[in-house]
Each structure stands twice: as structure tokens, then as C-alpha cells.
Amino acid sequence: GAGVSQTPSNKVTEKGKYVELRCDPISGHTALYWYRQSLGQGPEFLIYFQGTGAADDSGLPNDRFFAVRPEGSVSTLKIQRTERGDSAVYLCASSPSPTAGELFFGEGSRLTVL
Amino acid sequence: AQTVTQSQPEMSVQEAETVTLSCTYDTSESDYYLFWYKQPPSRQMILVIRQEAYKQQNATENRFSVNFQKAAKSFSLKISDSQLGDAAMYFCAYRARGTSGSRLTFGEGTQLTVNP
Numbered sequence: 001g002a003g004v005s006q007t008p009s010n011k012v013t014e015k016g017k018y019v020e021l022r023c024d025p026i027s028g029h030t031a032l033y034w035y036r037q038s039l040g041q042g043p044e045f046l047i048y049f050q051g052t053g054a055a056d057d058s059g060l061p062n063d064r065f066f067a068v069r070p071e072g073s074v075s076t077l078k079i080q081r082t083e084r085g086d087s088a089v090y091l092c093a094s095s096p097s098p099t100a101g102e103l104f105f106g107e108g109s110r111l112t113v114l
Numbered sequence: 115a116q117t118v119t120q121s122q123p124e125m126s127v128q129e130a131e132t133v134t135l136s137c138t139y140d141t142s143e144s145d146y147y148l149f150w151y152k153q154p155p156s157r158q159m160i161l162v163i164r165q166e167a168y169k170q171q172n173a174t175e176n177r178f179s180v181n182f183q184k185a186a187k188s189f190s191l192k193i194s195d196s197q198l199g200d201a202a203m204y205f206c207a208y209r210a211r212g213t214s215g216s217r218l219t220f221g222e223g224t225q226l227t228v229n230p
Contacts (some may be wrong), residue, residue, distance in 0.1 A: 033217060042118075042205055042220035043159075056217070089157055099212050102149055105159035 002026075004106035006092050012112045013082055021077040021109045025094030032075050033103060034067055035091040043091055049075060050098050082113045116141045118208050120221035127196045128229050134181075135191045135224050137206030145211045148182065148189045149218070154202040162204070165189065167211070193226075201228045 005024040013019050025032050031050055035043035045059040049069045057067070064082075069075040079086055089110050093103035117140045127133035139148070150162040165173045165182050172180050177194045193200055203223045210216040 035218075040223075042222050043218075045217045045219070048217060059217075091157075091159065093159070093218075099216065101147070102161050102164055102209075103159075103218055104161075105151075107156060107158040110157075 004092055004094055004104055006090075006106035006109050008109055009107065010110045010112070012114065014114050015082060015084060017082050017113075019079045019082055019111060021079075021090050021111070023075045023077070023092030023094075023106060025073065025075070025092070026096075026104055027073075029094035029096050029104070030072070031095040031098040032069060033093045033095070034075070034077050035093065037089045037091055037108070039088075046077070046090075048098075055098075079111075082111075084113045087111055087113045116143075116208050116210070116219045118206050118219050118221040120206055120224050122224045123222070124225045124227070126227040126229060127193070129196055129198060131196055132192060132194045133196055133226065135193075135204055135206075135226070137189045137191070137221055139187050139189065139206070139208050141187070141208065141210070143210045147209045147211055148180075149207040149209070150178070150180070150191045151205045151207055151220075152200075152202045153205060153223075159205070163191065196228050198228050198230060201226055 007022045034046040037043040048056040052072045064080045066078045089108040091108045093105045119138045146167045148165045151159045163175045179192045181190045205223050206221040207218045
């Protein structure tokens with residue numbers, strides 16, 4: 001596609017449920033990033049993929065959060081046993097290079113945990 | 115660790131006037147990028163302008179320009195002839211160059227209001 005695509009746009013779930021958020025990066029971009037943005041704050045880094053492997057997952061807050069990118073393109077962020085504090089906008093970004101230039105962002109997935 | 119600080123949570127400007135948004139950062143790297151991103155209510159981060167640290171000349175993109183002071187670690191954004199469509203949250207961001215997989219580090223953002 002022309003840009004980074006994220007689905008769903010909005011997700012409402014109950015505390016304790018499992019959630020998956022999907023990101024389809026710009027074609028040919030090898031680097032893929034997940035960020036979390038709480039209301040009124042700047043995005044915070046979660047995880048970075050180069051190809052299929054998670055090259056840096058130091059931003060994942062705990063072991064309830066996990067992400068995969070099995071074929072080096074689409075990525076899925078998985079959240080187990082959701083908590084109300086997980087409510088945020090989850091942004092995905094891709095880049096043609098892991099070492100230079102800007103990141104291109106999707107419109108994000110807004111997660112609300114009731 | 116790199117940090118980015120935006121000290122103005124909110125700014126306002128009259129349509130057609132000029133406004134400057136401030137940003138400071140801290141890093142031990144010598145080669146890096148600095149960016150200003152705009153985030154409207156649609157949530158998508160849109161790149162406004164970028165500056166490469168090794169370039170002394172300040173970047174300019176139409177009505178948007180930066181004042182990059184490397185020694186002071188300052189990177190302000192000037193918006194000239196402000197338009198209603200400029201209203202958004204603006205984020206300053208830093209990225210180390212040449213470090214594999216280097217992430218963007220964002221400031222807290224400045225909410226810009228443009229008054230007609």
C-alpha cells in the first residue's frame with residue numbers, strides 16, 4: 001500500500017482479555033517499530049524489527065506484551081491479560097533503513113480497556 | 115540515554131502570524147537526525163521537517179524552518195504565515211544516525227492552536 005496501515009482503528013475490550021493489533025508497513029521497508037502513546041504524551045518506544053527478528057524489545061513494559069513479524073512484512077502486537085493501564089494509542093512505523101532518515105507512521109490503533 | 119524536552123505544552127498564534135516552538139535535547143552522539151512531526155486529531159504522525167546534525171545550514175520547508183544550535187543542543191521550529199490547518203500537536207524527535215535500528219525519541223509535544 002501507499003502508507004503504513006494499522007488495524008483495527010479502535011478496539012474496546014474488557015480487562016483480562018487478549019488483544020492483537022496489526023501493522024502492515026510500507027512495501028520494501030525492512031525496519032518496523034511499535035510505539036505506545038498515552039493521552040497528552042509523546043510516543044514511547046516498545047519494539048523494533050529488522051526483517052523477521054526483534055532486534056530491540058527493550059521498550060516492552062512486561063511479559064504480557066509480545067510482537068511478531070513472521071515473514072518480514074506484517075507485524076502483530078499481542079497483549080495478554082489486558083489491564084486498564086494498557087489503554088493508549090499504539091502506533092506502528094516503518095523505515096527503509098534502520099540507520100538513517102525518518103520513520104513513516106500509521107494512524108494508530110486506539111485501545112480502550114474497560 | 116537520549117532525552118528530548120519541549121517546554122511549551124501549549125502555544126497559540128493568530129492566523130498569518132509567526133510562531134516558534136522550542137525543543138532541547140541531550141545526547142552524547144555526534145551524528146544524528148532531528149525531526150519535527152505534526153500530529154492532527156487523525157493521530158497520524160506527519161513529518162514536517164528534518165535536520166541532519168552534520169549540516170550547518172538550517173533546514174527549510176516552505177513556511178517551516180528550524181533554528182538548529184548544535185552546541186546548545188537546541189532545535190526550534192518556526193512556522194511563518196500560520197494557517198488554520200497548522201493546528202495540531204507538534205513533536206520534536208531525535209534519532210541517532212548509523213546505529214542499527216535506532217529508534218526515534220520524542221518530546222512531550224506542544225499543542226498549537228491557530229486563531230482566525
